[in-house]
Amino acid sequence: MNTALFPNLIVNGEQVPHAVVAAETQNQDAPKGKPGIAWRKAANAVAIRTLLLQEARSRGIVADRLEVGPGRFETDEEALIRGLLEVAVDVSPPSVADIRAEWERDPTRFRSPPLWEVSHMLCACDPRNEEHRGEALARAQALAAAVRDDPKAFPVLAARESDCDSKASGGTLGQLNPGDTVPEFEAALRGLVEGEITLEPVLTRYGYHVIKLDALAEGQVLPFEAVRPKIGEALEKAAWVRQARAYVDQLVQTAEIEGADLRPV
Template identity: 60%
Template sequence: MNVTLFPDVVVNGETIPSAAIAAEAQNHEAPKEKPGIAWRKAAQALAIRALLLQEAKRRALTADPLELAPGRFETEDEALIRALLDEALVIAPVGEDAVHAEWEKDPARYRSAPLWDVSHILCACDPRDEAERGLAEARAVALLARLDGDAKGFAAAARESDCGSKASGGHLGQLGPGDTVPEFEAALRTLTDEGITPAPVLSRHGWHIIRLNATAPGQVLPYETVRPKIAQALEKAAWADASRAFVESLADRSSITGASLAPI
């Protein structure tokens, strides 16, 4: 990205250089053919950060960085912004009526995790080894072509699997979310019952041919079970709305050039 094509951002006389925006842009998603979107998102994020830090300093706030995880602490700027929002935002408690009304919109949304009955064929390899990965992929493609969508022949083909499940026709049993590596689960979620992945799926273990035998959808959970989750979601949404309104109020009385706070 040619940073000279984009202007510096100035917030109430404070300049945010284009180099800082270019660095921040790496943290924002955008289509490859439209890098300007990532730039605009980065410029907006840094402009908002500047607004909040300026207001925290205007109020003479101080804050000690909190430990977010073992050995990982907030930066001083993050601590100041947290202190500012804690002081400035007043969030009304979420009442029982609001929680129940949200649940009543569609109780079926709140379910236990589904279970998938799954079989697979593994052509094992170290994905970091290009030659080994290529040979394993060719083997998996050949197995898949031999199957040609024949779900009934899957167990026989699974005898050539590199997984111990080959002894049971590749059957892995019932799996839930998080029970497999992410690549495997992502492919599994695209299948319908008795469906087979149209192409081998690469994971840290090698190439998988995956068959979804059946799905057991999660059960609808009772209100009392999901109530805390709904309340937490409503509180989070209220906090986000209040934060957005607060930033807009700061922007309304500020001078900002080179960035827009409008949704991107």
């Protein structure tokens, strides 16, 4: 990316190096061949980060880096911004009445996990190998077409054609809970009704799957007391996000910024 084509980012008189904005573009979604969009998004993000760091330093904020994952710690800048927001954003826990009102809007949103009984056929391949992926997809599409025409043939075809050890039981995987399988497989399950077979093979890191949802036990609607803590956490988090955004908006309104456009849409 030719950064000379883009304006300098200056926040309250502090010029941000082009390299900082260029690095941030890697985190921004933009249409292919539209570097200007990625740059503008990155400039906005860096301008906000710079504002927060300026404010943290002006307040004399000191914050130790916290561990955010196994062996992974915040950067010094992330720690400073967190320390600032801990001081600037004060959110009270929601009341029991607020939590109950949220639950009563639609109690059916709060269920125990579903239980799926599943069969599948696997056409194994390395998804990174284009040739092998194409061959596996062709096989899986042929198998999917065959069992859509004759669903009762699923266990016979799985026993003969599947590359998974489950072929020994006609492709049956037994009962699965959320989190028991890879995300792509689970996403496909959530889109099926009982007895349905995936219209198109599903690609995971193992290859292409033809999936059949043999049975579905819907999760039960949970009583208020069972979900009260989680609803309270969600409401408090949402309130924190709103207040943090309002705080950033206040900083933007009083700042002098060139090279970014942080005006409300």
